[in-house]
Amino acid sequence: MADPIVSFAEFEGSNATAVRIEPGDDARALIPHLDRLTLVEVTFPKFRDGRGYSSARILREAGYEGTMRAAGDVLVDQVPFMTRCGFDDFAPDVPLNEADVKAALGRYADVYQPAADARVPVWKLRHG
Amino acid sequence: MHAFQTSGNCIRNISSDQWAGAAADEVADPRPWAELLRQWSTLHPEFSYLPRKFKICLIASDEDRAAMRLHDIGIQLVERDGKLGAAFYVGGGMGRTPMIAPLIKDFVPIEDYLSYSEACLRVYNRYGRRDNIYKARIKILVHEIGAEEYARQVEEEFAHVKTLGIDPPLAELERISAMFAPPAFEASASDELDRSDPDFAVWVDQNVKPHKQAGYSIVNIALKPIGGIPGDATSAQIDVMADLAERYSFDELRVTHAQNIVLPHVAKRDLYAVWSALNDADLANANLDLISDIIACPGLDYCSLANARSIPIAQKIATRFADAERQRDVGELKLKISGCINACGHHHAGHIGILGVDKKGVENYQLTLGGSGAEDVSVGKILGPGFDEDGIVDAVEKAVEKYRNIREPGERFLDTYRRVGAEPFKEAVYG
Numbered sequence: 073m074a075d076p077i078v079s080f081a082e083f084e085g086s087n088a089t090a091v092r093i094e095p096g097d098d099a100r101a102l103i104p105h106l107d108r109l110t111l112v113e114v115t116f117p118k119f120r121d122g123r124g125y126s127s128a129r130i131l132r133e134a135g136y137e138g139t140m141r142a143a144g145d146v147l148v149d150q151v152p153f154m155t156r157c158g159f160d161d162f163a164p165d166v167p168l169n170e171a172d173v174k175a176a177l178g179r180y181a182d183v184y185q186p187a188a189d190a191r192v193p194v195w196k197l198r199h200g
Numbered sequence: 201m202h203a204f205q206t207s208g209n210c211i212r213n214i215s216s217d218q219w220a221g222a223a224a225d226e227v228a229d230p231r232p233w234a235e236l237l238r239q240w241s242t243l244h245p246e247f248s249y250l251p252r253k254f255k256i257c258l259i260a261s262d263e264d265r266a267a268m269r270l271h272d273i274g275i276q277l278v279e280r281d282g283k284l285g286a287a288f289y290v291g292g293g294m295g296r297t298p299m300i301a302p303l304i305k306d307f308v309p310i311e312d313y314l315s316y317s318e319a320c321l322r323v324y325n326r327y328g329r330r331d332n333i334y335k336a337r338i339k340i341l342v343h344e345i346g347a348e349e350y351a352r353q354v355e356e357e358f359a360h361v362k363t364l365g366i367d368p369p370l371a372e373l374e375r376i377s378a379m380f381a382p383p384a385f386e387a388s389a390s391d392e393l394d395r396s397d398p399d400f401a402v403w404v405d406q407n408v409k410p411h412k413q414a415g416y417s418i419v420n421i422a423l424k425p426i427g428g429i430p431g432d433a434t435s436a437q438i439d440v441m442a443d444l445a446e447r448y449s450f451d452e453l454r455v456t457h458a459q460n461i462v463l464p465h466v467a468k469r470d471l472y473a474v475w476s477a478l479n480d481a482d483l484a485n486a487n488l489d490l491i492s493d494i495i496a497c498p499g500l501d502y503c504s505l506a507n508a509r510s511i512p513i514a515q516k517i518a519t520r521f522a523d524a525e526r527q528r529d530v531g532e533l534k535l536k537i538s539g540c541i542n543a544c545g546h547h548h549a550g551h552i553g554i555l556g557v558d559k560k561g562v563e564n565y566q567l568t569l570g571g572s573g574a575e576d577v578s579v580g581k582i583l584g585p586g587f588d589e590d591g592i593v594d595a596v597e598k599a600v601e602k603y604r605n606i607r608e609p610g611e612r613f614l615d616t617y618r619r620v621g622a623e624p625f626k627e628a629v630y631g
């Protein structure tokens with residue numbers, strides 16, 4: 073049984089290891105506690121609200137290595153962007169078609185910019 | 201050509217100067233830097249679901265021919281102590297809430313400019329408003345928290361982002377620059393011009409602009425025949441322009457936001473041949489930047505969002521000012537018409553702007569004066585109550601005649617308006 077996920081407001085002052093952050097929550101407030109966190113669930117109430125992409129990247133950039141879950145209105149078109157921003161777990165409201173996800177993730181061989189994943193931008197491949 | 205990010209709340213295509221790579225006054229060719237921005241922003245994982253669409257403009261001259269400060273981000277390449285850098289203006293835009301982008305940072309070293317852009321976007325993505333589509337552009341964020349506070353947050357974000365290795369090495373810029381290498385100019389091309397044909401000379405003075413390469417010029421084809429539809433060309437005319445580009449401009453032709461065409465690299469010795477061919481095709485209108493060089497949006501003739509027609513107004517105004525001598529006497533006057541508040545015709549940035557509104561089911565036209573999309577950027581102000589279709593044409597003429605009567609030597613319409621204010625024009629139009 074995994075630890076219960078607490079809300080961002082409940083997290084402060086608790087010793088929870090799993091937290092849920094909403095689009096308006098400041099992910100940077102979690103940075104002092106990254107050592108004990110094993111799961112960060114970033115919610116996407118509407119797919120159009122892209123604040124969670126920044127939240128995820130900020131935490132990965134700060135060295136967070138636990139699970140980063142995208143939850144909510146998560147659609148296949150967003151999965152490649154989310155993966156690049158450091159998400160490695162998905163809890164979509166409507167289940168995704170595995171084959172579609174695989175196709176979306178494999179669509180482009182190269183990327184133009186570094187992000188929170190391991191992919192190397194095409195300029196770096198060219199120039200080292 | 202591609203269709204990436206031509207829709208959606210992402211970073212749209214980068215716009216730049218229509219004379220890029222040719223203009224005598226640029227500190228560098230802006231195109232490689234714009235291409236670098238395009239690459240960085242394409243399928244950007246963090247910035248594909250911004251609060252609203254996002255437009256970046258990059259220029260490299262003090263003269264702004266691209267309405268740089270009316271973009272979400274306007275970047276001007278500048279030189280300081282022999283080093284290239286970028287001045288960042290953030291939070292401009294037209295539409296229903298026109299705003300001029302304030303200067304956020306006067307000099308970002310060029311090797312930091314993608315990181316700085318990333319920081320600008322991250323602050324916007326996190327804090328831009330998402331509760332109201334009309335308040336979601338970055339201009340509202342910058343306006344609400346203030347340019348200074350926005351700049352402070354960007355600076356803080358930048359200090360962190362710069363450590364992420366987002367800026368590619370100079371070798372990548374060099375690779376891109378090779379794709380924008382100057383064409384094979386003739387080093388000894390002559391600067392001399394035979395101006396003995398008076399019609400040709402008039403066109404040269406109005407439509408031909410200085411090129412950075414000696415012996416060459418930038419040719420502007422004004423698609424603004426008196427009484428015609430602004431920006432329209434027939435298929436036969438398009439063939440002519442394509443042939444001329446192929447033959448005389450190293451196969452290059454550009455379409456401008458002012459609904460005109462540019463042949464960027466024409467040898468001076470070929471200018472007469474180019475003009476003659478344009479003239480034969482009714483394309484030698486010598487009215488660039490004059491009152492009949494109108495920007496008009498499609499308006500009610502084509503656009504489902506329109507409140508009023510734009511094109512017929514443009515046609516009537518151009519016809520009213522058909523006399524070429526009078527137009528030249530009036531001088532530079534940028535007139536822009538939008539058929540609704542979305543401002544696709546950039547009326548806010550017109551020295552004279554016209555906005556079509558719906559007044560109880562009848563087309564009505566508001567007159568704004570004093571706008572500019574150039575380096576002397578400003579947003580035009582409504583002069584007074586609106587007009588019907590013929591009334592707006594009369595009102596424009598009255599305002600222009602007022603200017604002719606009260607101008608001081610060397611003043612453009614815009615300069616006179618700025619000096620004397622709206623009052624004399626109000627009197628002339630409504631008095």
Ligand code: SF4
Nearest residue numbers: 497503506539540544
């Ligand atoms: S300004 Fe309005 S009428 Fe004109 S093209 Fe834009 S949306 Fe259509």
